[in-house]
Each structure stands twice: as C-alpha cells, then as structure tokens.
Amino acid sequence: MSGGRVATETDIASAASSRRYTENAPYVHKVGVPPKQSLFKEFTYMFKETFFHDDPLRPFKDQPRSRKLLLGIQAVFPILDWGRRYKLHMFKGDLIAGLTIASLCIPQDIGYAKLANLDPQFGLYSSFVPPLIYAIMGSSRDIAIGPVAVVSLLLGSLVQNEIDPKHKPEYQRLMFTATFFAGVTQFVLGFFRLGFLIDFLSHAAVVGFMAGAAITISLQQLKGLLGVKKFTKKTDIVSVMRSVWTNVHHGWNWETVVIGVSFLAFLLLAKYIGKKNRKLFWVPAIAPLISVIISTFFVFITHADKKGVQIVNHIERGINPPSVHKIHFTGSYVGIGFRIGAIAGMIGLTEAVAIGRTFAAMKDYHLDGNKEMVALGTMNVIGSMTSCYVATGSFSRSAVNYMAGCNTAVSNIVMSIVVLLTLELITPLFKYTPNTILASIIISAVVGLFDYEAMILIWKIDKFDFVACMGAFFGVVFASVEIGLLIAVAISFAKILLQVTRPRTAVLGKIPRTTVYRNIQQYPEATKVPGVLIVRVDSAIYFSNSNYIRERILRLLADEEEEQKANERPRIQYLIVEMSPVTDIDTSGIHALEDLYKNLQKRDVQLVLANPGQIVLDKLHTSDFANTVGDDKIFLTVADAVMTLAPKMEP
Structure with a gap:
C-alpha cells in the first residue's frame, strides 16, 4: 500500500x-x-403537506360518532382531556408554581403597564383574564401567561405615534382595538393552519430584535430610575441619552437614584444567585415583590414622595371592567388598530410558540403550534373586551414556572386567583410604591433578553445570519422598535431570496x-x-x-x-x-x-x-x-x- x-x-x-x-x-x-x-391528486398532496402535515384527523379515524364529538371538544378545550387525569398530588407543584409566578408577575405587570403608557391596573387585568382562558384552551403545561416587556414597548411606541397617552380614553380605545386585532390575527393563523408564516422571521433576526429591545427598554427606564420628569417620547438611543444628559443638573433626583440603583443591584444579585444554583430559583422570583414591599414601606415612613421621589399613587380597585364598547369596529382607527395589532400579535406568537416548544422538548410532550395560536388568539380577543392589552407567554415567568415544579396549566389559574385577590384587596397598598423600583424590576427582567452567547454562536455558524441579527439590533437601538422589526423581516426575506436565487x-x-x-x-x-x-x-x-x-x-x-x-x-x-x-x-x-x-x-x-x-x-x-x-x-x-x-x- x-x-x-x-x-x-x-x-x-x-x-x-x-x-x-x-x-x-x-x-x-x-x-x-x-x-x-x-392535477387533483397533486394539488391535494401539496395542500395536505402545507397545511395538514401533522395529520390532525388521525385520532378521529375509525371512531364512533360520539367519540369523534368528544375528541373534537377536547381538541378545542384540552383541559377536558388532562383534567380527567388530574390528581390531587399534582396540585402541590401547581400551587407552589402559581404562587411563585404570581409574586413575580404582580410587580412586573405594574411596570409593563407603564411601559405601554397605561395605568398600572391594566397590567394586572392582563394577568387575570388571559391566563384563565389559556388554561382552558392551551396545550402547554409550562407557559406562564401575561404582559411581556417587548410587546408592551412595541404597543406603547406604536400607539403613542397615533394618539398622545395624555388623552387616556382615546389612547385606551386604540390599545384595546390593537389587542382585539392581535387576537384575531393569532386566531386566524392558527385556525387556518398558517403558523408556518412566523417561521419566516429567522432565529438570528429574533435574537437581534430581542437584544435591541432589551437595550431600548432599559434606556426607557432611565426616566423612572433617575426621577426625570421631562423625558423624550422617542425610543432611539441618541434621543434618550440626549434627554438624560440635558436633565443631569436639574432633572435628576438623588433620592430616586439611590433607591433605584440599590434595588437594581439587589435584583441583579438575586438573579445571579438563581442562575448559579437552580435550587434557589425562588430567590429571583420573589425578589421583585420583596423590593416593592421594602421600597414602598421606606417611602411611606420617610415621606420621600414629598422630596421628589415619584410614586405610583392610585391603582384602581376591582376586577376587569368590560371594554367591548371601547373597541373601534368602524372609523379611521380600525385600520390603524389592525396594523398595530397584527404586528404585536405576530411578535407575541413568535415568543410564545418558541417558549412552548422549548419546555415541551424538555418535558418530552407534543405541542401543537396551531392550537396554541388559536388559544392565544382567543384569550387576547376576550382580553380586549375585558380591559386587557396583548398578553403572551413570558420566558422569565415560564422558566420560574418550570423550575417551581408546575405539572399543568393549573399554575396559571392559581396565578390568576392571586392577581384577582390583589385587585380586590391590596391595590391601595401600592400607592407609595416608587416608580424607580418598577424601573429597576423591568431592567433586571429584560437583561436576559440580551443573549450575547447566541450572537457569538451565530457569528461562528453563519455570517449572513449575523448580519440579520445586527441589522435588527441596530435598527431597534438607533431608530425604533418598528424599524428594527422591519429590518429583521427584510433581512430574513433577503436571505431566503439569496439562497433560492x-x-x-x-x-x-x-x-x-x-x-x-x-x-x-x-x-x-x-x-x-x-x-x-x-x-x-x-x-x-x-x-x-x-x-x-x-x-x-x-x-x-x-x-x-x-x-x-x-x-x-x-x-x-x-x-x-x-x-x-x-x-x-x-x-x-x-x-x-x-x-x-x-x-x-x-x-x-x-x-x-x-x-x-x-x-x-x-x-x-x-x-x-x-x-x-x-x-x-x-x-x-x-x-x-x-x-x-x-x-x-x-x-
């Protein structure tokens, strides 16, 4: 040889x-x-593989009519399926998980509502009704439903471009209209099995968009963290930093800065502890609520609100009031609401489906993406009629839900009940909660959206993917959320066209x-x-x-x-x-x-x-x-x- x-x-x-x-x-x-x-057979095959590749009718084959009816109802309402097998010993894990995510969601919801330029109670409303609807119709055992930072920022920036948030009644009407059409968009995509459309937004573009949104959200919170009263409505980094530095001598409040920075350090430390030791997952979960309690008590006994520390003031007491009469079904705002809602609905779907698939793979069970879209769409349509804005799956809460040992969607029901009790009984206690603590909670929550490790991996694997990632990132940071999203979609399509041509x-x-x-x-x-x-x-x-x-x-x-x-x-x-x-x-x-x-x-x-x-x-x-x-x-x-x-x- x-x-x-x-x-x-x-x-x-x-x-x-x-x-x-x-x-x-x-x-x-x-x-x-x-x-x-x-031609008929070829068309039938293509249609089936495009829309029904998972053969959803397989369970119905060779079944009696009564059984088919029962299976059909269970397909729409999965709770009727898993609920029959629910055991008492499973409730312990769901109860602990539900209480844990409730302690995390209450302060987050108040902050996210402000991010959407809404009064604090609307964030709590959105963690009461939508999770109940999802628990009945959703198929994921681990997703925790509620407002999320990215969608809140997106809605807030898009709606305020049309109506000034100071005009609360009209601003709220357009927000509910956008939420209604977000739900309709999600429902239609799921019902007509068009979920594959969200896959056109590449993973790299989503990573860049989320990272840019994390930076933008954090910059927006500088208003509350520093106690600045006159702040820009623009979201790009240049406008925000100019607004921050022009107020450095007269607009900053040192008491606010001390409270905000101190608790931000505490929240980040709690997050670090939970990341290092998975058994201590409850530390970062309850840290926001502890921060709210301590800071609120501190402001109350020191009368810091009279020294320039801005507080939440009033949160309306009581459960969600009906809002179906506030939705625009006719007039010029219908088209605007549809455009904003469709964008927010697609982003919400992308995040929720990605989260659901991640945890379904970890627990080895099947998640039907189209059913998820129908469930998410239904809950947002109903939510828009009960004073909620767009809710979806939250990664941080879902991760806590998973680590807390949830077994089923009952954890969402437990969370909703806690939010209900909060709305009915203890909202007056939040009167002296400083805005700076809400800013700290939001900043600590969105830190995880900046996934630099994923960016490095994208660079190593595919340089064109990295261009898409950076295009979305810089578009959000230096222009606006909608421009960043547009760049992300454009580059994703450009990559597809380049590979095809x-x-x-x-x-x-x-x-x-x-x-x-x-x-x-x-x-x-x-x-x-x-x-x-x-x-x-x-x-x-x-x-x-x-x-x-x-x-x-x-x-x-x-x-x-x-x-x-x-x-x-x-x-x-x-x-x-x-x-x-x-x-x-x-x-x-x-x-x-x-x-x-x-x-x-x-x-x-x-x-x-x-x-x-x-x-x-x-x-x-x-x-x-x-x-x-x-x-x-x-x-x-x-x-x-x-x-x-x-x-x-x-x-």
Missing part, C-alpha cells in the same frame, strides 16, 4: 469486491418512471476504493474521472435560479476545459448532473436544462442525469425532455453513469 500503510483484510476484501464490480460489469439499475399523477453547486470526485462520489473541496482525496465532469446542484430548480444554475454549470465546464488543456488531459466528453438534492423543477428550470443541453451539443459534450427524484423525473417526461436527453442518459447513481459511459469514451 502507498505511504507505508499496511493493507488490512478489509482493504483486500474491498479491493477484490471493487475488481469484481468492474470486471463482471454488473447490472445497472434503470431509473423508474413514476406513474402520472392527476443563488444555490450552491459542487464538482464531485470519486472517493478511492469506493463507488462514492463527493465534493472535491470537502474531500481532497476525491479524484476526478478523466473525460467526465460531475456537478451536483444543491437546490430545487425554479424560475428564480434556473438561469444562474445553467450559467454556473457552463462556467464550471469552461474552467474544467481550461484545466484539461493546461495539463494535456483528455477533453470533457460527458457532463453528469447529480440531481438527488433537486427536490423540484418548474417550466423555467426545464427550459434552462434544454438550453444547457443545446449548448453542450455545440461543444460535443453529452448531458447525463443521475438520480432525479420522482417529481423531477415526472416533469422531465411530461415535458419530453427525458426523451430529448435519452433514457440511456438517465441513471440511478453517478457510479452507474460512470461505469456505463467509461467504455464509450474516446481515448
């Missing part, structure tokens, strides 16, 4: 097998022609002592077959890329011919196109292959196809291109093609 390597029994057996394979000229398998599919191609060579052909750049030991150029196309061939693929193959052929002439090797007589990655082809793609065939004929080069799939081969036969090339030029594998053509090549 070359290189001093000792031949093993495996090598000898492989070599002998290879010699027998060549010398005995075994049978070359012919590529089968698929049966002709009717400029697919990869590879020149293949033979791996020594095998009949396997692989990319010569990936496998340096792979050798080219004299007189044959083997090209693999790594994409479907559509109108968007057919011309590029044809030109790319011809360029590879020209480069190979120049190299052959320079090295005085035999000329290229056959061009083999390896088509196993080509999942589909359209009319433009077939025309491109026809043009390629004609061009090769002029060069006295034969076109050969290897391993076309069923759909592709069916279309090649329908268009008569298979007959043009010749059935003897279509092979099952590249190895079959080379073995058959080698004896026919000119010396």
Whole structure:
C-alpha cells in the first residue's frame, strides 16, 4: 500500500469486491418512471403537506360518532382531556408554581403597564383574564401567561405615534382595538393552519430584535430610575441619552437614584444567585415583590414622595371592567388598530410558540403550534373586551414556572386567583410604591433578553445570519422598535431570496476504493474521472435560479476545459448532473436544462442525469425532455453513469 500503510483484510476484501464490480460489469439499475399523477391528486398532496402535515384527523379515524364529538371538544378545550387525569398530588407543584409566578408577575405587570403608557391596573387585568382562558384552551403545561416587556414597548411606541397617552380614553380605545386585532390575527393563523408564516422571521433576526429591545427598554427606564420628569417620547438611543444628559443638573433626583440603583443591584444579585444554583430559583422570583414591599414601606415612613421621589399613587380597585364598547369596529382607527395589532400579535406568537416548544422538548410532550395560536388568539380577543392589552407567554415567568415544579396549566389559574385577590384587596397598598423600583424590576427582567452567547454562536455558524441579527439590533437601538422589526423581516426575506436565487453547486470526485462520489473541496482525496465532469446542484430548480444554475454549470465546464488543456488531459466528453438534492423543477428550470443541453451539443459534450427524484423525473417526461436527453442518459447513481459511459469514451 502507498505511504507505508499496511493493507488490512478489509482493504483486500474491498479491493477484490471493487475488481469484481468492474470486471463482471454488473447490472445497472434503470431509473423508474413514476406513474402520472392527476392535477387533483397533486394539488391535494401539496395542500395536505402545507397545511395538514401533522395529520390532525388521525385520532378521529375509525371512531364512533360520539367519540369523534368528544375528541373534537377536547381538541378545542384540552383541559377536558388532562383534567380527567388530574390528581390531587399534582396540585402541590401547581400551587407552589402559581404562587411563585404570581409574586413575580404582580410587580412586573405594574411596570409593563407603564411601559405601554397605561395605568398600572391594566397590567394586572392582563394577568387575570388571559391566563384563565389559556388554561382552558392551551396545550402547554409550562407557559406562564401575561404582559411581556417587548410587546408592551412595541404597543406603547406604536400607539403613542397615533394618539398622545395624555388623552387616556382615546389612547385606551386604540390599545384595546390593537389587542382585539392581535387576537384575531393569532386566531386566524392558527385556525387556518398558517403558523408556518412566523417561521419566516429567522432565529438570528429574533435574537437581534430581542437584544435591541432589551437595550431600548432599559434606556426607557432611565426616566423612572433617575426621577426625570421631562423625558423624550422617542425610543432611539441618541434621543434618550440626549434627554438624560440635558436633565443631569436639574432633572435628576438623588433620592430616586439611590433607591433605584440599590434595588437594581439587589435584583441583579438575586438573579445571579438563581442562575448559579437552580435550587434557589425562588430567590429571583420573589425578589421583585420583596423590593416593592421594602421600597414602598421606606417611602411611606420617610415621606420621600414629598422630596421628589415619584410614586405610583392610585391603582384602581376591582376586577376587569368590560371594554367591548371601547373597541373601534368602524372609523379611521380600525385600520390603524389592525396594523398595530397584527404586528404585536405576530411578535407575541413568535415568543410564545418558541417558549412552548422549548419546555415541551424538555418535558418530552407534543405541542401543537396551531392550537396554541388559536388559544392565544382567543384569550387576547376576550382580553380586549375585558380591559386587557396583548398578553403572551413570558420566558422569565415560564422558566420560574418550570423550575417551581408546575405539572399543568393549573399554575396559571392559581396565578390568576392571586392577581384577582390583589385587585380586590391590596391595590391601595401600592400607592407609595416608587416608580424607580418598577424601573429597576423591568431592567433586571429584560437583561436576559440580551443573549450575547447566541450572537457569538451565530457569528461562528453563519455570517449572513449575523448580519440579520445586527441589522435588527441596530435598527431597534438607533431608530425604533418598528424599524428594527422591519429590518429583521427584510433581512430574513433577503436571505431566503439569496439562497433560492443563488444555490450552491459542487464538482464531485470519486472517493478511492469506493463507488462514492463527493465534493472535491470537502474531500481532497476525491479524484476526478478523466473525460467526465460531475456537478451536483444543491437546490430545487425554479424560475428564480434556473438561469444562474445553467450559467454556473457552463462556467464550471469552461474552467474544467481550461484545466484539461493546461495539463494535456483528455477533453470533457460527458457532463453528469447529480440531481438527488433537486427536490423540484418548474417550466423555467426545464427550459434552462434544454438550453444547457443545446449548448453542450455545440461543444460535443453529452448531458447525463443521475438520480432525479420522482417529481423531477415526472416533469422531465411530461415535458419530453427525458426523451430529448435519452433514457440511456438517465441513471440511478453517478457510479452507474460512470461505469456505463467509461467504455464509450474516446481515448
């Protein structure tokens, strides 16, 4: 053996097998022609795979009518399914989890409501009704429902662009209208099984958007953290920092700064402790409520509110008042509400579905994304009629819910009951809660949204993904939330278009002592077959890329011919196109292959196809291109093609 390597029994057996394979000229398998599919069958298959790939009707097959009705009701209301199997011992975990996330959500809800430019009680309203609806209709055991920072900021910035928050009645009406249409958008996407649309927002774009939102939210909280009264309504970093520094001598309140910074340090320390020791998850969970209690008591006994420390003042007592009469169903604000609601609904879906799938994978159970969308949409539609704004799954609360040992959605019911008791009994106690503590709670909550480790990983894996990530990030930080979102979507679509219009191609060579052909750049030991150029196309061939693929193959052929002439090797007589990655082809793609065939004929080069799939081969036969090339030029594998053509090549 070359290189001093000792031949093993495996090598000898492989070599002998290879010699027998060549010398005995075994049978070359012919590529089968698929049966002709009717247009109706083809359309039905495409429709099913697009919208019903998970076969949702499978549980209903071969079932009596009464059983089908019961299964249908359970599909809409999963609580009727898991509720029958609910045991008393499971309630302990749900009770602890529900109380834990309630202690976290109450101070967060008050802060998030301010982030949305709403009165504090609206945040609590949104953690009372929506979680109850979700517990009945949702299929996730771990998601904790309520307002979240990113959606609150998004709604606040978009709605205030239309109506000044000082005009509370009209501002609230547009907020409820946007929430209604957010729910409608989510419901429609789930009901018509269009959940795949949210996948067009790439993971990299979401990471960048969330990180930018974390920075923007934190900057917005400087108003409360520093006690600044006159603050910009813009969200970009330049406007915010200008507003902060112009107030440094006269606008800052040192008592507010001391309270805010002290408790922010406490909250971050609690978060660090919970991250280091998972058994201490309850420390960061109850830290916000402890901070509110201590700071409120401190302000009350020291009368710090009379020294410039801004406080919450009044939170309306009582449960959610009806708001269906406040929703715009006619007039100019309907279109505005729909636009804002659709954006907020999509962002809420992206976050909730991602959270649900994460925890479902950790606990090894199935989560139906379309059912989740229907549940989220229904709860937001009902929420808009009960004085709530957009609620969705919260990652921080869901993580606490999971670590606290929740077993079912009963933890959401427990949380809702605690919020109900808070609204009915103890809202007056929040009167002296300083705004700076709410700012500290929000800043500590959104720190986790800045996932620098994910950004580093994205940079290592895919540079174009990193561009999408940074585009979304800088768009949010330096422009606005909606501009950042627009950039994220635009770059995600640009990546899809680039990959579709400029697919990869590879020149293949033979791996020594095998009949396997692989990319010569990936496998340096792979050798080219004299007189044959083997090209693999790594994409479907559509109108968007057919011309590029044809030109790319011809360029590879020209480069190979120049190299052959320079090295005085035999000329290229056959061009083999390896088509196993080509999942589909359209009319433009077939025309491109026809043009390629004609061009090769002029060069006295034969076109050969290897391993076309069923759909592709069916279309090649329908268009008569298979007959043009010749059935003897279509092979099952590249190895079959080379073995058959080698004896026919000119010396």
